[in-house]
Amino acid sequence: MLAVGEASVEGAVGLDLPSVVRARAEAFAVEVLADAVNRPVQLRNGSLYVRGLIEQGARKSLEPMVARLGGDADYESMQQFLAVSPWDPGRVLRAVAERVTPQIDVEAWVIDDTGFPKDGNRSPGVKRQYSGTLGKIANCQVGVSVHAVGSRGTLPLGWALYLPKEWCDDPERRRKAKIPEDVVFRTKPQLAVDLALKAAGWRIGRAPVLGDQAYGSNTELRDRLHEAGLEYVLSVGPETTVFTTDTEFTAPERAAGGRGRPRSRVRPDRDGIAVSELVATLGQGRLETLTFRDGPDGKALSSRFMFLSIRAAHHWQPSRGVWDKGAETPPRQEWLICEWPQHAEGPTDYWISNLPASTSPTRLARLARLRWTIELDYRQLKGQLGLDHYEGRSWIGWYHHTALVTTAHAFLTLERLHPK
Numbered sequence: 001m002l003a004v005g006e007a008s009v010e011g012a013v014g015l016d017l018p019s020v021v022r023a024r025a026e027a028f029a030v031e032v033l034a035d036a037v038n039r040p041v042q043l044r045n046g047s048l049y050v051r052g053l054i055e056q057g058a059r060k061s062l063e064p065m066v067a068r069l070g071g072d073a074d075y076e077s078m079q080q081f082l083a084v085s086p087w088d089p090g091r092v093l094r095a096v097a098e099r100v101t102p103q104i105d106v107e108a109w110v111i112d113d114t115g116f117p118k119d120g121n122r123s124p125g126v127k128r129q130y131s132g133t134l135g136k137i138a139n140c141q142v143g144v145s146v147h148a149v150g151s152r153g154t155l156p157l158g159w160a161l162y163l164p165k166e167w168c169d170d171p172e173r174r175r176k177a178k179i180p181e182d183v184v185f186r187t188k189p190q191l192a193v194d195l196a197l198k199a200a201g202w203r204i205g206r207a208p209v210l211g212d213q214a215y216g217s218n219t220e221l222r223d224r225l226h227e228a229g230l231e232y233v234l235s236v237g238p239e240t241t242v243f244t245t246d247t248e249f250t251a252p253e254r255a256a257g258g259r260g261r262p263r264s265r266v267r268p269d270r271d272g273i274a275v276s277e278l279v280a281t282l283g284q285g286r287l288e289t290l291t292f293r294d295g296p297d298g299k300a301l302s303s304r305f306m307f308l309s310i311r312a313a314h315h316w317q318p319s320r321g322v323w324d325k326g327a328e329t330p331p332r333q334e335w336l337i338c339e340w341p342q343h344a345e346g347p348t349d350y351w352i353s354n355l356p357a358s359t360s361p362t363r364l365a366r367l368a369r370l371r372w373t374i375e376l377d378y379r380q381l382k383g384q385l386g387l388d389h390y391e392g393r394s395w396i397g398w399y400h401h402t403a404l405v406t407t408a409h410a411f412l413t414l415e416r417l418h419p420k
């Protein structure tokens with residue numbers, strides 16, 4: 001059986017399941033679907049769908065899966081269950097998360113997005129747009145997700161279909177795709193934060209949130225995570241501006257004879273500095289060489305890092321001398337993490353983190369480098385479980401499919417953890 005998190009999954013198209021494993025897969029699906037689905041026929045359809053996702057077959061869209069399932073499945077009934085029935089996929093994801101995350105020793109949550117290539121223009125959210133997964137502009141949908149990653153496995157915690165603004169503003173396209181009226185335009189970082197905050201309300205352990213520059217450079221995202229009590233280690237670009245710890249923040253005194261309330265918004269006594277410039281001024285003398293386990297093979301790797309205490313300057317507008325968001329106290333103190341490999345001419349990556357000041361350098365470096373695990377998740381979810389094989393044009397159908405793929409993924413994780 002292909003292990004969840006295994007490094008190579010290209011070409012994997014499912015498993016040849018013994019009858020006893022098939023029975024366990026269906027029972028697990030019924031267990032996690034029970035809170036969202038209460039009709040016996042729907043529970044049966046859900047368990048068959050999960051089984052179809054796991055079993056052998058190059059294509060995991062509904063029609064070929066039903067053909068492989070034989071007399072056990074009815075196409076019309078399963079189509080109704082997948083694309084029309086109003087059961088809540090969020091309840092399924094929560095049930096899966098509360099069942100599986102305690103067993104995988106979660107170290108972090110990772111936010112990211114992935115592309116779903118599509119023909120035509122009728123699938124919800126499809127357009128010519130850039131996908132980092134595809135590495136180019138292509139006709140595709142884009143799904144945002146958050147995943148729990150741990151030393152014993154990984155698990156998707158939530159999915160959101162990115163709906164471009166032209167879709168949001170087109171009533172006819174919305175009607176045909178059955179997009180709910182309350183769905184409005186949300187950026188990918190906004191969708192990612194919403195998913196993380198939703199998962200934070202479940203009965204699962206919280207973990208630091210990781211993400212690439214597309215998410216880490218979004219100041220609203222960092223603020224919302226921090227305000228919700230979530231820790232993060234997020235990649236940022238070299239141009240990101242910060243204040244050094246010797247910056248003093250004071251509220252200007254009221255002019256003599258001035259009227260009104262005293263000014264309360266603090267101002268820095270100096271300009272911010274780009275993180276690349278800050279690191280360059282300090283040079284290589286502040287670098288620490290750390291060794292930790294990283295990569296899909298778990299080998300011990302070494303690299304050089306710099307860890308600095310800073311305050312983010314993203315709300316300060318130096319040209320106007322004001323904050324674009326009221327600040328009566330100095331910006332929060334955070335970590336700036338920089339990686340500068342031994343033979344590199346300069347730093348290769350920067351991260352900002354709100355982890356406590358007492359956090360060890362080894363843990364900071366480990367978390368900064370842990371985001372790669374989501375790429376393995378996407379590869380297995382697509383290569384083995386058909387995440388990108390949904391062919392329907394229903395908004396809720398996409399969410400149902402991703403929840404059921406997550407259920408299949410979770411079942412494989414449990415099978416690997418308990419092989420006997």
